[in-house]
Amino acid sequence: MTAGYKDDKEDWQAVCLKYLLFVFNFLFWMGGAAVLGVGVWTLVEKSDYLSLLASSTFAVSAYILILAGSLVVVTGFLGCCAVIREQKSCLSTYFLCLLLIFLIELVAGVLAYVYYQKLSEELKHHLNQTMTENYAQPGKGDITLAVDKLQQDFKCCGSNNSRDWLMSVYISSKPAESRVVPDSCCKTIIPLCGKRDHPSNIYKVEGGCITKLEQFLADHLLIIGAVGIGVACLQICGMVFTSCLYRRIKTDPY
Template structure:
């Protein structure tokens, strides 16, 4: 296969080429940002996954990471294809972008799953906290509950009385505690024995605060995913226009 030694380009083709090159560069940057958001979600915001009975929350983050990788690869291929003006490479870019557009339903998952997670929390959070807290083999749940109650300044699922049904609180291992020490405004050893409002977050349940936290985070993930999908549509249009404007490569 040989290259054309002379190419006649119209002003429109030249403008389209540079526009697509700039577009793909920012597309690559956007892919890196999307992947970073997904990675950040998995690394920093996944502590409460053990409190949920499904993997919907973590699945949305994984989808974001994969989408970010696809977008970054598309951006790199797009820059190379535009710079070298190779129709074969543009075909590959068009395929990658098309796959990205087809991922739009996956980007909508966070918005749909927020309703599912709300129902899931209301049905399962209290049971998870009271049945699995301090249970052997459920260390992730114990750590998540303690962090939840301290970070959101709450106690129990609906309120502190939920802990009266706790397997651990009823056992001798609780040493007379009425609530876990993580319910205390100032944590000291055995502070959970005293359930006075001055000592614990007595009326603040965790379910509403956790629900709001997860829904807000899923909205961010969903907005990022949908934005990238929209950008991919424009990318596909620009790529097709440049593809049609280039002459076929001789063989």
């Protein structure tokens, strides 16, 4: 086998690797947009319910995805420059950025999975206490709004059932004006509609709001985990292609 043939073969392999990296960068950008979109959607669309959770793991997972998605934009541009210029220093930096984002997204995925396992227990222990002790209390306006939105959005009343409100600090107070449930439990909200807890007037959902919120959060955590780990796995391909191209380049061109 002649030296010229070897050089031609190596050049052909380097060209293939460059095209593969370009294709990867396109997929990488799309994956980054998905990661960023899921993170923003989770916080903006469903931020009302975050005040009802005992821990901040759900929000932290979303923030991590937003950080990772933002880094993808910069890293994708760096990757294109590294491939075009064929400089080892650029490729090394690109590889390290991929590795960093890979670890960030992996952390987000693992956090989402771990919290998914603890979600049911947390809601059972925390949601009822939050609703009965903090609803309509001074300085707890965010929780009050979150509970009202929760009951209206999911058409539920009380953490387990409507009778949970009988233990509420709010229902026992004068401002309740003889209500037995908050007005947000009513199918049609009008002032003081919470005085009557008949099924024709309020939502009587089996399992209460805990079941509804748990299912909702579980679905979102699965999406966060799947997107984070899925894009992280995609980056493994990028790191492999980058390593191969790095080995094909003998010296940095001047």
